[in-house]
Amino acid sequence: MSERQIVEVGERLIFAMGGGGFTMEPANPLLDDFVLSLADVREPRMLFLPTASGDTTTQINAFRARFSERACVPEHLSLFHLRDSSRSLEDTVLAHDIVYVGGGSMRNLLALWRAHGLDRLLVQAWERGTVLAGLSAGAMCWLQGGITRSSGPPEPIAGLSILEGSLTVHADGEPERLPAWLASVRDGTLPGGWALDDGVGLLFRGERPDRAVSSRPGAGAQRVDAIEGELMRKRVDVELLGDGPRAALGGFDEAVEELRRMHRMRRGSTRGRG
């Protein structure tokens, strides 16, 4: 296997999604295609980490469904089923051009990565130009902190701090997160950072935000900082991916998905992520 070499800071990419991709938008591939386009090779080797979900087959199957027919070599790594793999974690992680991290419990995600030494390997991968991508817990983990519901109510949690700032996800889809995040930024528990709606991804080039893209019309992002205890909120410009008709089609499916989610919430079984 080809060993990747250390790359310039400006060539290190992290793509953090507030929600979206194959687990949340099965009918809308815009964000996932964008992830593929970030790799510097035509058929990137892509590793999916479903750690935050407890390695559910639901997530793994959704990953396969999305990527098995696309121009890439998809593979997943389950820390709960390592028995199936003879390769070391290091060889597995460092052999990939893209690492895509699914949503779920951020507390468990980081605990498991640390228990297996994966946190270190992911930093090494990033330094070698492997694109790190993910949604929800898999997006917040790269920054200094975020808001998790790993223990039920939303609360601040520290991340890996590869990137400066904090991140909160599902800003529109899970409305109880945003106030918890704003309060944490205001009182200094978390540094200032970004709030992303479902369907919005923020691309970091090196340690700086480069561009924000979206799979859904109307989805937005904001930058928030606390200055002397006051919150300064700025809208971030978001580019809508894809073309009109496809986006519209995606939008229709999303509306159906949204309706289902509301039904589930009413039944008291919300499918929270992060």
Next chain:
Amino acid sequence: MPNRAPQIVALGGGGFSMEKDGSLLDDYVLSLTGAGPFGDASEAVLARSGRPRVCFLPTASGDADHYVVRFYRRFSPACDASHVSLFRRDQGTGGVEDDLASHLLAQDLIYVGGGNVVSMLGAWRAHGLDAILRRAWRRGIVLCGPSAGSLCWFEQALSAFHGAPRVVRGLGLLPYSNCVHYDEEPARRIEYHRFVADRMRPGFAVENGVALHFRGTGLERVVSARADGRAFLVEPVGEHVRETPLEVTDLGAPSTAGREVPAPASPKHARRARREVVAA
């Protein structure tokens, strides 16, 4: 539950997740709460409702749904069964979500499922479950489990889940080492001996279907769901490693199959058989 001795039942493999019929080891574990066919059925448990409270921790499997279902199938008929899912605490899937400590400390039995012990200990520590389980143990809440659910209680565990076997630091409630599934792969035995020869703590090797029952940190009894189940004390002797077979009570033998209470336990370690195996 005051004045109850700490108890741990460490299964080398087996219980409801592996045994097809009867799950004798589960019956045995339940008996320690005073319930079930082996229990004395007279304790505070019965004063309360007659149903022991049993909570399942499927962490090592990533909270696999099928495992949770099998747990309820096995325990809900006779027990007040619940489970804690550390991966779905926000999703209202029926697991315990609020105050983990007060829920776990109100149980009669905490049953830990098998899987990846490294992942499980990592997640437990992140949620403070390690400290809660230590308190539960001191209070006399029975702790048990197969495989990862056995390894976790010991100071050191041999994990052969992925790649080369390695030593994992467990919760340390039991000051020994542990090796499970001892009959499954010959490589395990060789590796365990190698580690014990190389400063790993002396400890216990246990086959599938066999369980170590500890009262406090002392080994009270070794029980088996099958007639030929074995467990061993493995310790260094000079430059060698000595493997001593332990006396095993066969739970399926006629006396116990007739639903009689097993013979009174010896207060000390189970007697060791004379036969000794010495390996380099």
